[in-house]
Amino acid sequence: MAWNVANFVTLAVLFAFLSIISIALRFWSRRVNKTKLGIDDALIIPATLCVVGIAVTMIVGTALGEMAQHQKLEIGPGGPIYNNSRATYEKCNYVLQLLSLASLGCSKTSVLFFYRRIFSIHKRFELINTTLIVLIIAWAVSFFFATAFQCKDPVTFWTTFEYPRVNCVDAYSFYYSVSTTGFITDLMILSSPIPIIWQLQMPLKNKLAVACILLLGAVVCGAGIARFVTFINVGRGFIANIHDVTYFTTPVFAWTMIESSLAVVSANLPILRPLLQKQTYTDSYLWSMLRSTLPLMAGYNQQTPKSGSKASLPRKFHHAGKDGSSGYQVSMDGVQMEPVPPLDHNIYMQREYEVA
Template structure:
């Protein structure tokens, strides 16, 4: 037995997460689409996948709200008066709804995770896979195929965990364990693969950035943009602890079936919400920063001296060894040459094949 209530054992906390993360996800995706419009970028697979992930995150929030409303989540298991059997043999309305919610959010969670990770990978295809036959392009394509196959396999295993006899999913625990596939190995596998793929997705851009001819501080600045996706890693790590039923602050969340399901649903929503935000941040933060810089530069009376004489233009720069392209876009006469987010180069008809010397002004991400 536990000594005190955990945060996700409080209905108010569960409701807060169920509302906050879907809403924040919608806001970030809206900003992402605004950024694409500002950059004059076409909407591609990475954008549409994150939209689907957001819709699924909203679905996770709705299932949690319904669970709290019906008392099937965030409340201890209710034992009927006079019941003397084992808890695993209970088959009450509360437990039926809990099992139905658990089955629904498990399906949405698997699909949402797959969409988020695939969105990251397709985004990297925009940025780094300039040449279709390059090693980076082949690596990302392979990871996308793996993620698609893994997501499909896991989704089907959740959907048909009791074969075609779906009613056993919301039967008593005794009947479920007799007729259905054990869920613990599957969830442990999901958590482990999830953490491994998170690490891979976070790590992919770093070696490419480190190969650029930049100062150490500039490399750190560029790398930090891509490391924003690390937030979802910590959420998945915490969810792994929840699912594994390890002690958290001296309390085991699996002491009660409903509380255990609530903890898993709670952190599933957190992970998906953080994942959506992390996938949108690299695009959104650059456009916001660039707009603010342009506004500040255009409103400065003294300008930037001799560096502000460019009439405004659009020049592409590429580094074939790193397979990364950058562009110079001056939209304000008083604004010095600045880095355009690598994805912006996608609108160029041709970026050229020669190696350009890196321009310190173009690669200054700290402005």
């Protein structure tokens, strides 16, 4: 794709707008559905602000740093001159890296806390979820500070050309590790609820529906792969284009914006279902569904009889007249019922009788 200032700025504004709209709809959905706000909602706010910051930085970079433009190289007696435009470009590059890591870290953690809301009934999942939360926070914080101090003196990043820079990490290897580990963490997050979804006592089509809703983050994996491939290609041709860096690196910044924005949007989409349908697989519905399909996996149903024992339950029988009249209702206490043998995972089936 041939980049220019117009389509670069348009991309920045468009994806920032998508993030803002999605978070606005998220909180509207919470209000419509009368759902209590949680940590997942709180975390998506800074993630969105970072995406907006990325858009602003991209616009500033095009206006003052020749970003998405062919570099206007000034040659002096000793070689290329490091001018103000190049310094602004490098500052924007530096800020974009930090904002992207902060945004992705908050988005990933928000998704994990959203899963925690739904599947906290499952103790094993809760343990896995906690481990992933700690891992993602460690990933985001460690790479954030590693990026901030990739040069011993951060000022070096925007005061000298890439070659030769001293007391700095190898940029190619560093960005490679960030992209690779980021993609791996995305896969870990997306795959974490799959085992529970597969265990739900519901038709296959419903399982697939739930999985599709929760796996909307797969689009982020796609964007992450595209960004990674773009970075590899840019890295291989970087030396050959060393005097036109401001234009040659444009695709990396574009995919940085796309990935960060889609991470926010995909974290918000599962919460928007109440705006489209009365019956939803998110939050309260998923919670009640899990309680009904996997009740004893959390051990919260204390009234379920043990295997081999009888349950004494109050029963109500409703008699309807032939003409459709309401008839009468008879209550019977102490009806003895043989329990159904336990299924896997200590799940017990309940019999229900309706007499007409």
